[in-house]
Amino acid sequence: MKMIVGLGNPGKKYEATRHNVGFITADLIADELGVEITQKNFMGLCCEVFRNGEKVILVKPQTYMNLSGQCVGEIARYYKIDNEEILVIVDDLSLPAGTMKLRPKGSSGGHNGLKSIIAHLDGEDFPRLKIGIGRGRGDDVIDHVLGHFGEEEWKLIANMMEKGRDCAFLWLDRGIDEAMNRYNVFSKLPKPPKEEKEKEESSEQPEKA
Numbered sequence: 001m002k003m004i005v006g007l008g009n010p011g012k013k014y015e016a017t018r019h020n021v022g023f024i025t026a027d028l029i030a031d032e033l034g035v036e037i038t039q040k041n042f043m044g045l046c047c048e049v050f051r052n053g054e055k056v057i058l059v060k061p062q063t064y065m066n067l068s069g070q071c072v073g074e075i076a077r078y079y080k081i082d083n084e085e086i087l088v089i090v091d092d093l094s095l096p097a098g099t100m101k102l103r104p105k106g107s108s109g110g111h112n113g114l115k116s117i118i119a120h121l122d123g124e125d126f127p128r129l130k131i132g133i134g135r136g137r138g139d140d141v142i143d144h145v146l147g148h149f150g151e152e153e154w155k156l157i158a159n160m161m162e163k164g165r166d167c168a169f170l171w172l173d174r175g176i177d178e179a180m181n182r183y184n185v186f187s188k189l190p191k192p193p194k195e196e197k198e199k200e201e202s203s204e205q206p207e208k209a
Contacts, residue, residue, distance in 0.1 A: 001054065001055045001056070001057070001079055001081055001085065002055075002056050002057070002081070002085045002086070002087070003056070003057045003058075003072075003075060003076065003079075003086045004029060004056065004057070004058050004059070004087045004089065004172075005026070005059045005060075005061065005068075005072055005086065005088045005089065005117075006022035006026025006029075006058075006089045007019075007022035007023070007061065007065060007068055007088060007090045007091070007113040008021075008022050008023030008024075008060065008065065009064050009065050010060075010062045014146065016148050016149065017145070017147060017148055018091055018133040018145050018146070018148075018149065018157075019065060019091055019133075019145040019146055020091075021089075021090075021091045021131045021133065021157060022060075022088070022089040022091065022113075022131075024161055025131065025161045025164045025165055025168070026058055026059070026060055026089060027060075028161060028162065028164075029058060029165050029168055029169070030047065030058055032165060032169070033049050033051070033058075035047050035049050037059070037060050040062075042059075042071050042074045043061065043063050043070055043074065044059050044061040044062050044063070044071040044072075045059070045060045045062060046058065046059050046060075046075070051169075051173070054172075056172060057075065057079065057081075059071065059075060065113045065116075066112045066113070066116060067116055068113040068116045069118070069119050069120030069121065070120060072086065072088070072117050073117070073121055074120075076121060083121050083123055083126040084104075084125060084126065084127070086121070086126045086127070087127045087128070087129060087171055088113075088114065088117060088126060088127070088128045088129070089128075089131065089168070090111060090113055090114060090128055090129070090130055090131070091111075091131055091132075092109070092111070092130035092131060092132050092133065093110075093133060093141065093144070093145065094132075095130055095131070095133075095134070096132050096134045097132055097133055097134040097153050097156045097157055098132065098156030098157065098159070099132040099160065100130060100131045100160050100163060100164055100183070101129075101130045101132075102127065102128075102167055102176070102179055102183055102184055103127065103130070103180075104125075104127050104176050105124050105125040105126065105127070105128075106124055107124060108124075114128065127171065127176055129164055129167060129171075131157065131160055131161060131164055132157075133157065166183070167179050167182075170182060170183070
């Protein structure tokens, strides 16, 4: 049995905020499977599906972000799901918008949702798919993560959430290593082009006498 958890905050107020990319990606996964994450249980919204003969639980904790671990820990204990079989999808300030990174384990990195889950699972050894939301220029961190996407920003992150959905399916079907090998390439943006002046200077050669 496996569990996929999308992190976010419940309520209309937070629906399209940066902190809710986990919720949105979880819904994309559910849409692809032809189900909805609507069953109220374990302090969250859940649904159960089968993928290649294995039960998969999709979860959106409804405890608000900082207490996400209460929901995740309760489900994990009830179904006896090992930490390695729990994929958490989460926003990440340290990754630029339009990037993502899958990791098999790690610290919270300052993310309160991950911090809560680590505490309730009694360990850091669960996979997490981080979707970059970048850092706002001069914005307070809380204002940024709870803020809404700009139009161009949304295009970048919407594309990455679709990649995140596909990455989650590969994790389900083939495991963490193959999913990392295929999708962590999207954690790197192409290098910006050099300034035209730099190009000209590098191409200039001194004339020989």
